[in-house]
Amino acid sequence: xxxxxxxxxxxxxxxxxxxxxxxxxxxxxxxxxxxxxxxxxxxxxxxxxxxxxxxxxxxxxxxxxxxxxxxxxxxxxxxxxxxxxxxxxxxxxxxxxxxxxxxxxxxxxxxxxxxxxxxxxxxxxxxxxxxxxxxxxxxxxxxxxxxxxxxxxxxxxxxxxxxxxxxxxxxxxxxxxxxxxxxxxxxxxxxxxxxxxxxxxxxxxxxxxxxxxxxxxxxxxxxxxxxxxxxxxxxxxxxxxxxxxxxxxxxxxxxxxxxx
Amino acid sequence: xxxxxxxxxxxxxxxxxxxxxxxxxxxxxxxxxxxxxxxxxxxxxxxxxxxxxxxxxxxxxxxxxxxxxxxxxxxxxxxxxxxxxxxxxxxxxxxxxxxxxxxxxxxxxxxxxxxxxxxxxxxxxxxxxxxxxxxxxxxxxxxxxxxxxxxxxxxxxxxxxxxxxxxxxxxxxxxxxxxxxxxxxxxxxxxxxxxxxxxxxxxxxxxxxxxxxxxxxxxxxxxxxxxxxxxxxxxxxxxxxxxxxxxxxxxxxxxxxxxxxxxxx
Numbered sequence: 001x002x003x004x005x006x007x008x009x010x011x012x013x014x015x016x017x018x019x020x021x022x023x024x025x026x027x028x029x030x031x032x033x034x035x036x037x038x039x040x041x042x043x044x045x046x047x048x049x050x051x052x053x054x055x056x057x058x059x060x061x062x063x064x065x066x067x068x069x070x071x072x073x074x075x076x077x078x079x080x081x082x083x084x085x086x087x088x089x090x091x092x093x094x095x096x097x098x099x100x101x102x103x104x105x106x107x108x109x110x111x112x113x114x115x116x117x118x119x120x121x122x123x124x125x126x127x128x129x130x131x132x133x134x135x136x137x138x139x140x141x142x143x144x145x146x147x148x149x150x151x152x153x154x155x156x157x158x159x160x161x162x163x164x165x166x167x168x169x170x171x172x173x174x175x176x177x178x179x180x181x182x183x184x185x186x187x188x189x190x191x192x193x194x195x196x197x198x199x200x201x202x203x204x205x206x207x208x209x210x211x212x213x214x215x216x217x218x219x220x221x222x223x224x225x226x227x228x229x230x231x232x233x234x235x236x237x238x239x240x241x242x243x244x245x246x247x248x249x250x251x252x253x254x255x256x257x258x259x260x
Numbered sequence: 261x262x263x264x265x266x267x268x269x270x271x272x273x274x275x276x277x278x279x280x281x282x283x284x285x286x287x288x289x290x291x292x293x294x295x296x297x298x299x300x301x302x303x304x305x306x307x308x309x310x311x312x313x314x315x316x317x318x319x320x321x322x323x324x325x326x327x328x329x330x331x332x333x334x335x336x337x338x339x340x341x342x343x344x345x346x347x348x349x350x351x352x353x354x355x356x357x358x359x360x361x362x363x364x365x366x367x368x369x370x371x372x373x374x375x376x377x378x379x380x381x382x383x384x385x386x387x388x389x390x391x392x393x394x395x396x397x398x399x400x401x402x403x404x405x406x407x408x409x410x411x412x413x414x415x416x417x418x419x420x421x422x423x424x425x426x427x428x429x430x431x432x433x434x435x436x437x438x439x440x441x442x443x444x445x446x447x448x449x450x451x452x453x454x455x456x457x458x459x460x461x462x463x464x465x466x467x468x469x470x471x472x473x474x475x476x477x478x479x480x481x482x483x484x485x486x487x488x489x490x491x492x493x494x495x496x497x498x499x500x501x502x503x504x505x506x507x508x509x510x511x512x513x514x515x516x517x518x519x520x521x522x523x524x525x
Contacts, residue, residue, distance in 0.1 A: 021431075021433050021435065022436060025435040025436040025437040026436050028437045028440065029436055029437055029439055029440045029444070032440040032444050033440070033444060033447065035460070036444065036447055036448050036451070036460075039451070039455050039456050039457065039460065040310070040451055040455065042455070043310055043311045043451075043455035044303070044304075044307045044310060045307075048307065051306055051307060052306065172278065172280055172281040172284065174281065174284075174285060175280065175281045175283075175284030175285055175288070176284070177288075178284055178285045178287070178288025178289065178291075178375070179284055179287065179288045179291065181288065181292065182288065182291045182292040182294075182295040183291075183295070185292070185295070186295045186298075186299060191295070191296060191299040192299045192300075192302060192303045196302060196303060196306050197302065198302075
């Protein structure tokens with residue numbers, strides 16, 4: 001089983017390697033947005049201490065982790081699954097060996113790993129050279145960052161899968177996406193750090209399932225109880241994968257009834 | 261012009277065949293702007309101001325920028341890198357070239373993204389919300405300046421998309437980097453320009469003039485004089501710079517179309 005997943009991981013990695021122009025233009029876009037957001041937070045923190053438990057270095061690190069992770073957790077190939085379901089191409093998946101979810105995840109993580117090599121490291125390293133960021137200084141700290149990034153990839157896959165799975169029930173999956181994405185984006189902390197949210201919203205952002213995509217990784221990078229953050233991600237990854245499995249089981253039944 | 265109208269109506273009618281999808285996507289486009297505005301309000305309230313500007317002032321910028329982006333994309337969405345690149349690669353552009361209608365008109369009317377009306381309307385709503393918080397006294401002159409800001413911003417968005425499409429005619433593969441100047445331009449214009457370094461200010465005032473289209477008119481609406489180097493009196497330059505930028509984009513497009521010799525597929 002593991003051999004199969006390893007092969008799919010490698011295939012996903014290879015597949016993504018062909019999109020070189022997309023990689024570089026994505027990178028340039030990330031850096032550009034990072035620069036704008038940096039200016040914003042530098043202005044906000046002028047002559048100010050910590051806000052919501054984040055000081056200036058934390059906030060700037062947040063800015064660049066967002067740019068480093070967005071392309072990874074919210075990958076551009078989000079539409080491939082629902083399109084395959086809609087066109088009927090997904091049926092071929094039913095005839096292949098092994099669990100569907102595991103295969104899709106392995107392939108997806110392979111593609112993400114390819115992106116991660118340049119698209120997550122370049123912005124972070126470049127920013128760390130110019131700005132005062134808060135990053136780990138020990139090998140153990142960086143090991144946790146790696147684990148956290150991988151788990152963020154799994155969580156990102158799950159959320160994309162769950163939205164895409166709406167294609168099993170409706171041909172309007174893009175409608176489901178348009179209506180859910182704003183809330184996902186906001187509560188995950190892609191717009192502003194969840195630490196600035198008031199009361200219960202902050203708790204939801206810090207501990208809820210969406211924390212696994214960005215908020216927890218930022219905690220790991222900036223070293224705010226990183227072990228707990230990775231553990232939280234692990235728990236949510238397990239829960240999310242179980243949810244995906246349940247949704248897929250229902251979706252498959254639905255698909256067979258309709259004949260693709 | 262009548263032909264353009266008919267083509268656009270046909271494209272819009274195609275969208276209305278799936279009303280539930282259209283409503284969901286239009287609503288989604290509006291919701292994302294509202295959510296963004298709420299985020300900006302939360303952030304600036306938390307810090308008590310941004311570069312000397314209060315929450316309402318900044319929301320006015322966000323609203324004008326997003327409204328311009330929404331109306332720009334409503335017309336120019338087919339010029340976005342992924343869509344236009346596909347048009348070229350699949351050879352569909354060739355069939356548009358032989359039509360007795362200007363190519364650009366054929367391209368932009370081949371698919372009209374009605375959902376962007378949601379973004380545009382929500383942008384106007386956010387701008388009004390910000391103006392209300394900032395106690396703007398809506399004289400006819402200020403209202404006219406705000407409308408001009410939205411129009412100029414939309415034209416600049418279109419021009420950026422056109423430049424991107426013109427480059428796609430050479431490279432075939434579309435570049436996502438265009439997004440840095442459309443969505444990025446709106447994102448940049450959403451902050452008061454005084455927080456940026458002189459290089460970024462220069463870029464977005466005098467190269468891709470989003471700052472002239474959003475920030476400078478907002479100075480007038482908010483009755484502010486503007487920081488050193490960006491006086492409110494630059495307003496007279498706004499329409500001129502917009503027209504100049506659009507002209508450059510138009511010329512680049514014409515060159516691109518002349519250069520284009522099919523993808524051979």
